Amino acid sequence: MAGTNTATTTAAVMAEILELDAEVLGTYLSELTTWLGELSDREPVRIVDLGSGTGTGAIALARRFPRAEVSAVDVSPQMLHRLSVKASGPGLADRVRGVQADLDQGRPALPTSDLVWAAAVLHHLADPDRVLSHVFDALRPGGLVAITEMDFFPRFLPEDIEVGRPGLEARVHDAFKGAPDAGWTDHLVRAGFTPEAERPFVIDLPAPLPDATARYAQACLRKLRSHLDGQLPAEDLAALDAVTDDEGPHGVLRRDDLTVRTTRTTWVGRRP
Numbered sequence: 001m002a003g004t005n006t007a008t009t010t011a012a013v014m015a016e017i018l019e020l021d022a023e024v025l026g027t028y029l030s031e032l033t034t035w036l037g038e039l040s041d042r043e044p045v046r047i048v049d050l051g052s053g054t055g056t057g058a059i060a061l062a063r064r065f066p067r068a069e070v071s072a073v074d075v076s077p078q079m080l081h082r083l084s085v086k087a088s089g090p091g092l093a094d095r096v097r098g099v100q101a102d103l104d105q106g107r108p109a110l111p112t113s114d115l116v117w118a119a120a121v122l123h124h125l126a127d128p129d130r131v132l133s134h135v136f137d138a139l140r141p142g143g144l145v146a147i148t149e150m151d152f153f154p155r156f157l158p159e160d161i162e163v164g165r166p167g168l169e170a171r172v173h174d175a176f177k178g179a180p181d182a183g184w185t186d187h188l189v190r191a192g193f194t195p196e197a198e199r200p201f202v203i204d205l206p207a208p209l210p211d212a213t214a215r216y217a218q219a220c221l222r223k224l225r226s227h228l229d230g231q232l233p234a235e236d237l238a239a240l241d242a243v244t245d246d247e248g249p250h251g252v253l254r255r256d257d258l259t260v261r262t263t264r265t266t267w268v269g270r271r272p
């Protein structure tokens with residue numbers, strides 16, 4: 001039972017980050033969906049969002065393409081529940097459908113599609129190439145797959161904050177950094193796609209930002225903190241705890257000078 005509770009808590013934390021992410025980064029999402037419309041050979045009417053989470057992509061796509069039906073595939077019932085609540089409003093309820101499936105197991109039944117969107121999910125999968133070949137089969141000739149990944153976790157803090165040594169956030173990111181990502185073009189080619197475009201989206205939002213930014217910063221920094229025991233000097237960990245504290249004087253929730261700096265890259269492939 002403890003395992004189930006931990007999984008539920010992890011999903012709840014991730015869901016909160018995804019929803020704040022959508023709230024804070026709305027402009028970037030709008031740019032990305034507009035660009036996909038420009039790359040499409042005709043208006044997409046069948047769309048699949050793989051690893052949809054709480055529905056950020058599915059809902060943005062349903063709004064961008066008002067004739068489209070969107071299938072949002074995710075392994076997590078909690079994510080799909082949030083998606084169904086968000087998509088329950090007028091104009092969306094009959095067009096956005098959650099599909100629970102584990103992409104690491106078998107081949108979920110996907111409709112023949114014009115566009116498959118996979119944001120921040122392929123790196124979670126055991127065998128992304130197998131899933132991409134399944135996506136290839138699900139797309140009509142001329143259809144697009146759009147893979148988006150975050151180049152690095154967003155940064156929020158000024159260089160010199162009142163707690164700890166200057167440069168805390170840079171050291172946190174250095175300690176967290178995984179292996180460099182070689183990108184997705186080769187994966188697309190292996191699955192049979194013609195690489196169509198690769199576009200970095202540089203996100204650099206200056207202060208002052210909406211209130212959700214502080215909660216987003218806190219959630220992201222807490223997520224990083226959960227991986228960093230033993231990876232940083234105790235002084236930095238203590239400073240990070242102070243920065244992510246709900247009540248303390250140094251917590252991000254009290255700051256009005258937060259910015260958001262991050263980069264996401266989208267790779268687009270076309271089925272010949």
Ligand SMILES: C[S@@+](CC[C@H](N)C(=O)[O-])C[C@H]1O[C@@H](n2cnc3c(N)ncnc32)[C@H](O)[C@@H]1O
Nearest residue numbers: 051052053056074075076102103104119120124
């Ligand atoms: C980082 S979230 C990204 C969510 C969403 N695409 C977004 O950008 O907001 C990754 C999502 O992939 C889902 N996921 C991870 N492994 C999966 C699998 N094997 N099959 C289906 N979904 C999976 C998770 O449940 C989670 O919702």
